[in-house]
Amino acid sequence: MQTTIVDGLAQLAFVIHGTLERRAAEHDLSMAQTRLLGVLRDRQPTMNQLAKLLSLDKSSVTGLVDRAERRGLVTRLPSADDGRAVLVALTDEGQAIVSRAAADFSADVLALLDLLPRADRVALQEIVSRLLAAYAADRD
Amino acid sequence: MQTTIVDGLAQLAFVIHGTLERRAAEHDLSMAQTRLLGVLRDRQPTMNQLAKLLSLDKSSVTGLVDRAERRGLVTRLPSADDGRAVLVALTDEGQAIVSRAAADFSADVLALLDLLPRADRVALQEIVSRLLAAYAADRD
């Protein structure tokens, strides 16, 4: 059966995805909110850019940002360049919560990897890097 | 800041998860519906067992199965053992659609892996197998 590697990767993807979901939930974050905060960690995009970054319809982003803003995790700022545009940024609280969730998630994944012998960890990192690079190159 | 192994694995998990989501969507299946049909491929559980398999509240499963049944993908059957229980099973159409979606997803993941040199593919398969085995053993 050739599908072994497919099943394995799918299982691994679900394990990692589930880990993130669980850790995010501990901070009362849904996956949608988590993705929003994650994207805003090193950016201050417009609503439109945000929609592209998250692969969502712009009307979906309005609601997502509304709820995050209501919780004090993000702010809407006017754009200096374009009077129509709105910039979205993390608040200090948003910054703090996403940092904590990311650290928790990181610890979980590192603990998972600690189950492997060191040589496997090193090899896995290299292979995954190559795979993602090839995937990115292929997506052009 | 370099890309860490945690980031790499998270990215890979999202790529694979997104691939499944996209392929499922081509068959008008949400992730929730896809998980439902996937679980029913080799089982005919009660609503209660289904809730445990999917880690959902039983009231959530009622709605999920309602919508799948309305689309003709699953059926509710009476249980011979327990007059309260309801068995859920795939219809022929449900079977067909989940098989097609699984085949499409499999093809995508194999195409992704084809971007790697053969030695990497082999190594990846082995490492992922070991990782999942260790994870399962750890979960006892």
Next chain:
DNA sequence: TAAATTAGTTTGTGTCACGTACTAAATCAA
């Protein structure tokens, strides 16, 4: 400068997940 485009919100629809309350069947206790 009038027309077309773009950014964002509003509104309406559907899915999804949860908690609570409910009905009916099965099990337990006395």
Next chain:
DNA sequence: TTGATTTAGTACGTGACACAAACTAATTTA
């Protein structure tokens, strides 16, 4: 055996989420 409790499943109400279509306001373009 029968009355009380537990269990399986559904109904209902709420809220997050995602989309499409219609709308307003600002910016470009012709």
